[in-house]
Amino acid sequence: MRKIVLRLSLVLLGVLMASPIAAAQISSHAENLEAEPWWKHAVFYEIYPRSFADSNGDGIGDLKGIASKLDYLKDLGVDAIWITPCFPSPQVDFGYDVSDYENIDPMYGTLADFDVLASEAKKRGIHIILDFVVNHSSDQHPWFLDSKSSRTAAHRDWYIWRDGKKPGEAPNNWVSNFGGSAWKFDAATNQYYYHYFYAEQPDLNWRNPAVKDAMFDVTRWWYKRGVAGFRLDAVDALFEDPNLKDNPILRPGTNAFGDPIEDRKYNTNLPEVHDVLRGLRKVADENDAVLIGETWTANVAELNKYYGEGNNELQLPMDFLFTMVNKLSATEFRKQIGAVDAASGWPTFVISNHDIVRSYDRYGDGEHNDQIAKLMAALYLTLRGTPIMYYGEEIGMKTTTPARKEDVKDPIGRTGWPEEKGRDGERTPMQWDGSENAGFSSGTPWLPVPPTYKTHNVADEGRDPDSVLEFYKKVLKLRHTNAALLQGKYTALNEGDAKVLSYLRLYREHGVVVALNMSSTPQRVKLELRSKGFASARQLLASGDASVKGEEVSLEPFGVFIGELTK
Numbered sequence: 001m002r003k004i005v006l007r008l009s010l011v012l013l014g015v016l017m018a019s020p021i022a023a024a025q026i027s028s029h030a031e032n033l034e035a036e037p038w039w040k041h042a043v044f045y046e047i048y049p050r051s052f053a054d055s056n057g058d059g060i061g062d063l064k065g066i067a068s069k070l071d072y073l074k075d076l077g078v079d080a081i082w083i084t085p086c087f088p089s090p091q092v093d094f095g096y097d098v099s100d101y102e103n104i105d106p107m108y109g110t111l112a113d114f115d116v117l118a119s120e121a122k123k124r125g126i127h128i129i130l131d132f133v134v135n136h137s138s139d140q141h142p143w144f145l146d147s148k149s150s151r152t153a154a155h156r157d158w159y160i161w162r163d164g165k166k167p168g169e170a171p172n173n174w175v176s177n178f179g180g181s182a183w184k185f186d187a188a189t190n191q192y193y194y195h196y197f198y199a200e201q202p203d204l205n206w207r208n209p210a211v212k213d214a215m216f217d218v219t220r221w222w223y224k225r226g227v228a229g230f231r232l233d234a235v236d237a238l239f240e241d242p243n244l245k246d247n248p249i250l251r252p253g254t255n256a257f258g259d260p261i262e263d264r265k266y267n268t269n270l271p272e273v274h275d276v277l278r279g280l281r282k283v284a285d286e287n288d289a290v291l292i293g294e295t296w297t298a299n300v301a302e303l304n305k306y307y308g309e310g311n312n313e314l315q316l317p318m319d320f321l322f323t324m325v326n327k328l329s330a331t332e333f334r335k336q337i338g339a340v341d342a343a344s345g346w347p348t349f350v351i352s353n354h355d356i357v358r359s360y361d362r363y364g365d366g367e368h369n370d371q372i373a374k375l376m377a378a379l380y381l382t383l384r385g386t387p388i389m390y391y392g393e394e395i396g397m398k399t400t401t402p403a404r405k406e407d408v409k410d411p412i413g414r415t416g417w418p419e420e421k422g423r424d425g426e427r428t429p430m431q432w433d434g435s436e437n438a439g440f441s442s443g444t445p446w447l448p449v450p451p452t453y454k455t456h457n458v459a460d461e462g463r464d465p466d467s468v469l470e471f472y473k474k475v476l477k478l479r480h481t482n483a484a485l486l487q488g489k490y491t492a493l494n495e496g497d498a499k500v501l502s503y504l505r506l507y508r509e510h511g512v513v514v515a516l517n518m519s520s521t522p523q524r525v526k527l528e529l530r531s532k533g534f535a536s537a538r539q540l541l542a543s544g545d546a547s548v549k550g551e552e553v554s555l556e557p558f559g560v561f562i563g564e565l566t567k
């Protein structure tokens with residue numbers, strides 16, 4: 001009985017929390033919008049807390065710092081923030097090694113700070129998404145400390161312990177994603193434990209129901225504190241073949257860490273992960289929450305599995321195939337957008353994150369980087385699907401990788417140097433203004449502020465109507481207020497055009513056309529509007545001089561045209 005009452009109150013809490021800015025803005029501006037779950041029309045924004053805003057001058061960002069920037073985020077057009085791990089952690093992998101799932105690391109603040117952040121965010125209609133590191137904990141987590149203490153410890157089976165093949169030989173050939181064998185020998189108990197990432201990140205044993213119960217309870221605990229969902233870290237690595245079969249070797253040679261190149265057939269993407277996702281989704285549904293997945297897949301068929309049958313698993317599995325379109329190519333983007341648009345669930349678009357080189361220089365040609373940043377904004381913020389922005393993308397932050405191995409903070413950059421220089425470059429401090437340390441901290445920032453803070457920062461760009469930031473604000477405003485952009489269907493136009501990517505978003509009688517010149521030369525294209533029942537378009541937003549005459553649109557190099565269709 002108590003359980004039922006508790007559930008009901010959680011559902012109520014969920015309903016109360018589900019009054020997002022997106023819903024408010026949409027209902028007042030876009031008519032006739034069908035009732036949709038909040039996360040479909042929300043714009044998500046990833047915050048790497050170490051690098052966002054430092055309130056106490058220790059050079060490391062914190063929760064109070066995030067709270068101080070909520071007005072900025074709201075003004076930008078953000079509806080939900082995903083905070084990468086801010087839980088107690090020895091910080092071997094900068095928080096992705098969690099030693100207590102139900103607390104805040106003192107370097108980021110306290111639970112009371114979290115509560116203030118949650119309530120301030122709620123006042124502004126901003127949802128909070130936390131990062132749930134499901135595959136592994138820290139080796140300093142009390143569960144692992146107990147697990148390691150003896151073969152008969154209560155938590156022994158919470159992790160994956162095995163005997164070696166023979167003395168001195170790991171149980172199989174699996175290599176860690178972060179270099180070296182995925183097995184570490186523990187002399188005290190004479191067994192090996194498995195770690196897909198660093199040895200300080202032992203994998204949890206999800207075949208043990210006690211692990212599953214404890215981890216499900218972690219989500220309930222945070223839901224009660226006002227969290228609106230989770231980004232599930234490294235979900236594809238959750239299960240391993242119980243027989244520990246050796247992975248096949250893909251080809252001769254070695255990777256950046258000097259390890260054999262394996263097909264991770266027996267330690268990733270095992271079907272058992274879907275049972276866990278269905279279970280986590282049930283708990284999420286009881287709380288009107290969203291589950292985002294770190295879902296690296298080889299194709300859309302694999303991505304579809306993460307939505308689950310009848311969409312009963314992840315609402316927002318990230319489409320990393322989109323981030324793998326590594327060059328500005330209309331043909332390649334069209335292909336990937338078409339593929340994910342036909343997926344069995346609602347698409348989720350990202351162009352950068354804390355593990356991926358920033359989009360600014362990934363697509364930039366060194367000469368038109370700002371125009372290209374605007375073009376990319378116009379692309380992923382006008383597609384049918386939920387976008388997840390990465391902090392700093394909106395001001396054109398650049399990947400700034402350390403030049404010397406001794407300056408690298410990310411351990412994989414030290415073990416993989418020079419082939420793999422680590423992820424520091426995309427995790428540098430947010431550039432708030434042109435003052436010392438870019439206004440990020442009054443102390444010495446944990447990573448150096450990139451020199452580009454002088455030209456690319458929030459304060460200065462806010463004063464320049466032509467800046468990347470102002471363009472982001474305009475696109476986001478349009479996206480929040482235009483019914484066709486919110487939920488219109490996607491229709492590709494001019495599919496043979498290798499230079500201009502164009503498409504329609506159609507919703508009932510509303511229609512928007514988007515044309516993006518992905519080339520460095522001016523383009524004049526005749527869009528296939530008539531065949532779709534429209535005569536022309538009225539400009540809503542453009543980047544660079546753009547003009548439209550009937551079906552014909554003229555675009556500057558890397559120019560953008562977004563227009564309302566006319567009959």
Ligand code: GLC
Pocket residue numbers: 093096097133197233234294354355
């Ligand atoms: C995910 C995170 C990455 C982290 C790894 C191990 O891939 O995005 O930053 O290092 O998991 O937790």
